[in-house]
Amino acid sequence: MTADSNVTEPSAGSATAAIVVDIAIVGGGLAGSLAAAVLARAGHRVALVDKRAVHPDEFRVEKIGGRQLEMLRKLGYLDALDNVACRYDQVLNIREGKVVDVSVGRAYGLPYADLVAMARSQLPDPSSLIVDEVTAVNCRDDLQHVELASGGRITARLVVLATGMAGVLGYKLGIKRRVLAERHSVSFGFTIARRDHAPFDFEALTCYGERTADGIDYLSLFPVRAGMRANLFMFRDPTDPIMRELRREPEATVLRLLPGLRPYLGDFHVIDRVQNWVMHLSVVEGHLQPGVVLIGDAFQTNCPAAGTGVARLLVDVERLCTEYAPRWLGTEGMGREKISEFYSDRDKVAADQQSLKMARFRQALTSRNDIGWDVRRRLHFLRRSITHRLDQMRPGWLAQVRSALRA
Known part of the structure; x- marks a missing residue:
């Protein structure tokens, strides 16, 4: 069952029916949902396919700020974000217990599932979301065919793969992922509150690592509706015993690694499950094919500490959905020459290169001694x-x- 009766679901009666659209988007995370909303609002027939009607609670993007807000404003989503997220305007930055500086500027904190729900809510027609699993994609120079687990089929001019790091469909198409840096970084996410229920003395706070041996880039604290969210970014072997300690005793372990935090946090505790994520830096190869284009993490992964992932994703969505896809649909065919225009776009290439550059810089600044x-x-x-x-x-x-x- 779906959470919305208007959402298109697979059924026995639909197994032989073919859905005909301009663009089929596979993967309903942030990249896919935003792309679907942008294209649908421009009047294109869109099918967004995802296994889940409601995106699960995943430890992914949890804060939006800086240039990302300008891009969301350009796409027309800033007001929607303002309605569902916690806004903050100042970040206190500290190291070794001392103030480094104060960052001023609008930013927002919210769970990734809420961010995806916000993007999906912008779909003009909720039935554009098809809750099903894509089992195969057959791409050609003219029409693309998407096969669903329910037995249904989608015919589209263009297929957009926004499947994140899940590469099964891409692998079937001959698209392979090349790892640039295995186990590049480790991230932890959890929510904290003071035991006396008093508010913290800051809107948001960033505490940078104190010793290179600890491999800590920074701990970012920012408000979400459930409390004060903590994102800890590290460049350290994910099999190190400290990872287990962070999951079992997060309060004591964080203060041991970042003792300068103690005066700012007071007597605090973690109020939810500690989540963690190991990130490999990777890019795809063999992706230039007729009728299919990859966006977001499906094309290239990012270092969470560098904070470039959402910016890259938004560049992909903006360039593909406002510049290339509408123009491609205006003429016949969907061959490699069209698809290559997106991959060689100046803004996209710059965002991809900057993301990898910042990933390496953050690791070196944190760990090189x-x-x-x-x-x-x-x-x-x-x-x-x-x-x-x-x-x-x-x-x-x-x-x-x-x-x-x-x-």
């Missing part, structure tokens, strides 16, 4: 601290400088 990186790390935080102090003495100075540099 040679003299060169030690000096670079010290200068990185010193520059931020000096800039912050100057801005405190002359409020607005930093904003004026940044404005002048952009001009």
Whole structure:
């Protein structure tokens, strides 16, 4: 059963019926759901296929801010995000118990499942979501055929694979994933609250790692409706015993790894399940094929600590759904020459390259202990601290400088 009676579900009667659309999107996470909403709102016939009517509670994207908000505004979703997420406007950044600087700017915290639900709610027609499993995709230069586990079929001009890191369908098409960095990073997510039920003395807080040996990039604390969410990003062997300790005794382990946090958190406890995620950096090969295009993590994975994953995803959605797909549908055929335009798009290529660059930078800044990186790390935080102090003495100075540099 589905949570919405308007959602198209597989049934015995529909097993022989073919659904005909302009674009079939496989995978109803954030990338697929946003792409479906953008295309459907532009008047294209869209089928969004996912195994679940309601996306499960996954530890994925939990905060949105900075340039990501500008892109959501451009796509027309910022108001919808404002209605479902917790907004915050200031982040206190600390290291070794001392203030590094304060980040100012609008940001939002919310569970990934709520983010996906927000994207799906923007579909003009809820029946565009088909709750089923795709078993095969047959792609050609003209029409594409999608086979469903229920026995149903979808015929489309274009198929968009937004299946995240699940590569079964891609593998059947000859698309393979090349690992660039195995077990690149480990992330933990949990929610905390003070034992006396008092609010924390900050809107949001980022605490950076204190020792390279710990492999901690930073702990990010930000509000969600359930409390204060914690995202911990590490570059460390996921089989290390510290991973088990973080799951079993998160409060004591976090304070042992980041002792400078203690004055800011007071007597706190974890109020939900500790989730963790091991990320491999990877890209796909053999993806340039007629009639099918990959977006988001289905094309390239990201380092969560770098914070570039959502930006990459939004670039993919914006370029494909507002520039290329509408133009491709205006002429016959869906051959490789059309598909290649998206993969070689300047903005997309830049976002993909920046994501990998930042992944390597964050790991080196966190973990490298040679003299060169030690000096670079010290200068990185010193520059931020000096800039912050100057801005405190002359409020607005930093904003004026940044404005002048952009001009």
